[in-house]
Amino acid sequence: MKAAQKNNALEGIKKEPLKRRMFTLEFKAEVVRHKRAENLSLAECGRKFDVLPRLIQQWEKQYEAGQLTAAAGRRAVSPEQAEITRLRAELSRAKMEVSILKKAAAYFARESL
Numbered sequence: 001m002k003a004a005q006k007n008n009a010l011e012g013i014k015k016e017p018l019k020r021r022m023f024t025l026e027f028k029a030e031v032v033r034h035k036r037a038e039n040l041s042l043a044e045c046g047r048k049f050d051v052l053p054r055l056i057q058q059w060e061k062q063y064e065a066g067q068l069t070a071a072a073g074r075r076a077v078s079p080e081q082a083e084i085t086r087l088r089a090e091l092s093r094a095k096m097e098v099s100i101l102k103k104a105a106a107y108f109a110r111e112s113l
Contacts, residue, residue, distance in 0.1 A: 023051075028059040029068040035060070 035045040035056060042053035049056075062068050077085075 025068050029063060031056060032060050032063040032068070 031045065031049050031051065034040070034049075035042075038045075040048070042056050045051075045056050046053040059068065
């Protein structure tokens with residue numbers, strides 16, 4: 001009976017969606033380093049940095065695996081993908097050059113008349 005009354009009391013209150021926080025790799029690594037340097041527990045470190053202890057535990061695993069470095073977010077690119085990227089950039093430059101040459105030709109054609 002009390003649970004039903006409690007639910008009725010909360011019906012009129014709007015819940016605001018929680019905002020997901022994003023942490024940089026540097027912040028994550030710094031939290032893990034601080035935890036280790038100060039020999040803090042997960043709960044203590046979580047309170048200090050206002051982060052869930054479970055997140056810090058995940059960050060520690062990532063830190064040990066070397067995934068909290070600047071290069072960790074980059075994907076390995078196959079040689080074929082690198083070649084495709086290079087060719088697309090070259091094509092873009094060639095199209096730009098053609099466009100510039102067309103404009104220059106039109107400019108000089110008008111000027112010579």
